[in-house]
Amino acid sequence: MSGQPRMVTSAERLRRLLALVPYVSARRVVGLAETAQTFGMTERELIDDLNLAWCVELRAPEPYCPIDLSYEDGEISISQAESIARPLRLAADEASALLVALRMLAEAGGDGDAVARLIAKIEDAAGAAGAASAQVAVQIEHPNARGMAAALDAALAAGKRVHLRYYNPGRDEETERDVDPMRLLVVEGRTYLEGWCRRAEGVRLFRLDRVLSADVLDVPAEVPDKAEPKDVDAGLFTASPSDVLVELDLGPGARWLAEYYLCDSVTELPDGWLRVALRTPDTTWVRRRALQHGEDVRVIAPAGLADEVRAAAAAALALYE
Amino acid sequence: MSKRRTERLLSIVVLLLSSRRYLTAEQIRAAVSGYPEEQEAFKRMFERDKEELRDLGIPLETGRSTPFDDDLGYRISRQDYELPEIHLEPDEAAVLGIASRVWQSAELAGAAAGAALKLRAASREADGDGAASPPPGIQPRLTTQEPAFGPLWEAVRDRRPVTFGHRKSGRSEVTKRILEPWGVVNRRGRWYVAGHDRARDAPRVFRLSRITGPVKPAGPPGSVKVPDGVDVREMVRDWDKPQAREYTATLRVRADAGNALHRWGRAAPDATHPGWDRLTIDYSDPEWYAGYLAGFGQDVVVLDPPELREAVIRQLKGALA
Numbered sequence: 001m002s003g004q005p006r007m008v009t010s011a012e013r014l015r016r017l018l019a020l021v022p023y024v025s026a027r028r029v030v031g032l033a034e035t036a037q038t039f040g041m042t043e044r045e046l047i048d049d050l051n052l053a054w055c056v057e058l059r060a061p062e063p064y065c066p067i068d069l070s071y072e073d074g075e076i077s078i079s080q081a082e083s084i085a086r087p088l089r090l091a092a093d094e095a096s097a098l099l100v101a102l103r104m105l106a107e108a109g110g111d112g113d114a115v116a117r118l119i120a121k122i123e124d125a126a127g128a129a130g131a132a133s134a135q136v137a138v139q140i141e142h143p144n145a146r147g148m149a150a151a152l153d154a155a156l157a158a159g160k161r162v163h164l165r166y167y168n169p170g171r172d173e174e175t176e177r178d179v180d181p182m183r184l185l186v187v188e189g190r191t192y193l194e195g196w197c198r199r200a201e202g203v204r205l206f207r208l209d210r211v212l213s214a215d216v217l218d219v220p221a222e223v224p225d226k227a228e229p230k231d232v233d234a235g236l237f238t239a240s241p242s243d244v245l246v247e248l249d250l251g252p253g254a255r256w257l258a259e260y261y262l263c264d265s266v267t268e269l270p271d272g273w274l275r276v277a278l279r280t281p282d283t284t285w286v287r288r289r290a291l292q293h294g295e296d297v298r299v300i301a302p303a304g305l306a307d308e309v310r311a312a313a314a315a316a317l318a319l320y321e
Numbered sequence: 322m323s324k325r326r327t328e329r330l331l332s333i334v335v336l337l338l339s340s341r342r343y344l345t346a347e348q349i350r351a352a353v354s355g356y357p358e359e360q361e362a363f364k365r366m367f368e369r370d371k372e373e374l375r376d377l378g379i380p381l382e383t384g385r386s387t388p389f390d391d392d393l394g395y396r397i398s399r400q401d402y403e404l405p406e407i408h409l410e411p412d413e414a415a416v417l418g419i420a421s422r423v424w425q426s427a428e429l430a431g432a433a434a435g436a437a438l439k440l441r442a443a444s445r446e447a448d449g450d451g452a453a454s455p456p457p458g459i460q461p462r463l464t465t466q467e468p469a470f471g472p473l474w475e476a477v478r479d480r481r482p483v484t485f486g487h488r489k490s491g492r493s494e495v496t497k498r499i500l501e502p503w504g505v506v507n508r509r510g511r512w513y514v515a516g517h518d519r520a521r522d523a524p525r526v527f528r529l530s531r532i533t534g535p536v537k538p539a540g541p542p543g544s545v546k547v548p549d550g551v552d553v554r555e556m557v558r559d560w561d562k563p564q565a566r567e568y569t570a571t572l573r574v575r576a577d578a579g580n581a582l583h584r585w586g587r588a589a590p591d592a593t594h595p596g597w598d599r600l601t602i603d604y605s606d607p608e609w610y611a612g613y614l615a616g617f618g619q620d621v622v623v624l625d626p627p628e629l630r631e632a633v634i635r636q637l638k639g640a641l642a
Contacts, residue, residue: 039438138463187464310641
């Protein structure tokens with residue numbers, strides 16, 4: 001988050017200054033608060049940086065101060081920035097990180113035209129520094145989710161409510177619901193619609209590859225003020241106090257579950273086994289996974305769930321007798 | 322202390338950018354404040370400063386202004402230093418904001434944000450215009466939790482071979498690999514590295530989550546050549562390609578359950594078992610499919626083929642143990 005105090009190395013600070021001086025120079029006059037926000041720093045830190053630039057003095061051949069600036073009444077202006085009035089070229093990591101992100105945005109079905117124009121401009125400006133980005137690619141789940149994303153993006157832009165038919169494989173359940181769209185997200189390679197679900201009366205995430213159909217309704221979306229978008233940067237699924245703590249031992253054939261589900265802890269055991277701990281509001285899917293993987297999944301806790309798995313296996317086996 | 326260092330580095334950048342001639346270490350020392358009197362201490366500090374400037378991507382050149390100069394000098398060519406002129410339209414500036422928040426790992430998030438700041442600093446667009454066009458509705462996020470990602474990104478960028486331990490899916494033993502990395506690809510939210518496996522003398526794809534232990538360089542930078550016509554996305558897509566559904570199963574499924582099976586299969590009421598459907602469905606991987614069907618517990622009975630029926634029974638007995 002911006003504005004939080006943290007240690008900045010001299011290199012990071014120099015990098016910031018070499019962007020800050022051109023940023024202000026290019027704009028003649030710019031607001032202190034707005035600049036601090038753009039650069040993710042406090043106004044105090046910004047003023048420290050401006051003072052530092054202003055203090056630069058070259059002593060030879062003749063002493064002079066190459067940078068002249070002023071800040072007052074919440075506004076900054078730079079009257080002289082000499083040789084650093086233009087920003088430094090993009091470094092290889094900077095150009096590549098940004099180009100990979102932009103191509104991912106294009107693949108996700110984001111605003112195609114502006115994304116394509118920006119990619120071309122940055123490729124042009126970066127030159128050789130952007131070369132490595134050609135070796136890094138991001139592909140997004142399910143081709144059919146892309147058409148769905150475009151349809152939902154349009155509903156979002158038009159501020160319309162949508163009617164979804166949605167499949168939940170963990171519960172093997174199909175539901176229908178009206179949703180007021182809030183935003184589209186791509187997290188861990190999958191596209192999600194975040195919206196106010198009128199059936200659950202809460203903010204919900206819907207995986208687009210599990211949306212069986214989406215109809216845009218001719219009804220304006222009404223997202224209540226209390227609807228808070230999820231902080232997906234802290235993880236897509238955040239645990240709630242009422243969740244059940246589940247502990248599982250996973251054999252080699254079931255190790256992938258540790259990557260597929262968000263775990264609180266993952267510990268290596270002998271012979272390629274793993275012990276994982278995770279929290280979930282609903283253990284139906286755990287029972288399903290345990291049956292699916294047979295002896296490669298052992299339920300350690302809760303004890304009741306281990307009994308449930310055994311009972312379900314016995315009931316299923318009885319049908320084969 | 323760090324502040325003085327930043328000030329010194331900034332002074333060197335300004336000095337060398339404004340000079341057409343190569344300046345010697347002594348001339349730099351005379352112009353810039355903050356270097357110690359003692360000669361050895363000065364040399365060490367100056368070396369560190371040069372390294373830091375180069376790490377930031379500042380094109381520090383060495384040379385002599387005339388063949389008669391005794392000492393090597395330094396300069397920064399303005400043309401190599403400056404980001405070319407770039408102009409961002411308001412919708413492009415909005416896209417830039419979204420793209421600079423895609424990466425969730427600190428290093429690449431910093432690199433992308435740094436690039437975005439340089440571009441905004443270089444662009445003379447009126448910032449207020451950004452508000453006029455709504456930001457794209459799609460917000461992609463890219464995470465890199467696998468510890469192998471950082472070293473592999475660098476190896477791909479620097480065209481450098483690497484060595485690492487790898488655990489095959491479903492196996493417990495770890496084998497050592499030497500790879501000439503051609504690229505890293507994120508597919509369906511998972512990271513893969515594609516390249517030339519030296520021991521196998523063939524192209525290979527590895528999932529990053531299956532790499533155990535450190536990834537170490539196994540050769541000098543620049544020594545990996547990506548063959549013409551290689552498409553790393555294609556390589557990963559082929560490796561991860563869904564198999565053809567060449568088998569057909571006959572199942573008995575409870576009419577009010579097995580939603581996914583009902584959707585993909587062909588079902589008719591089972592005359593001999595009221596409340597059940599008889600359903601045929603195609604599948605590709607017998608071993609995986611047996612597990613998948615076992616996951617439905619007592620809602621599904623496999624009738625045919627016998628191998629699949631036996632595999633499901635084995636799976637359920639495994640869950641009973």
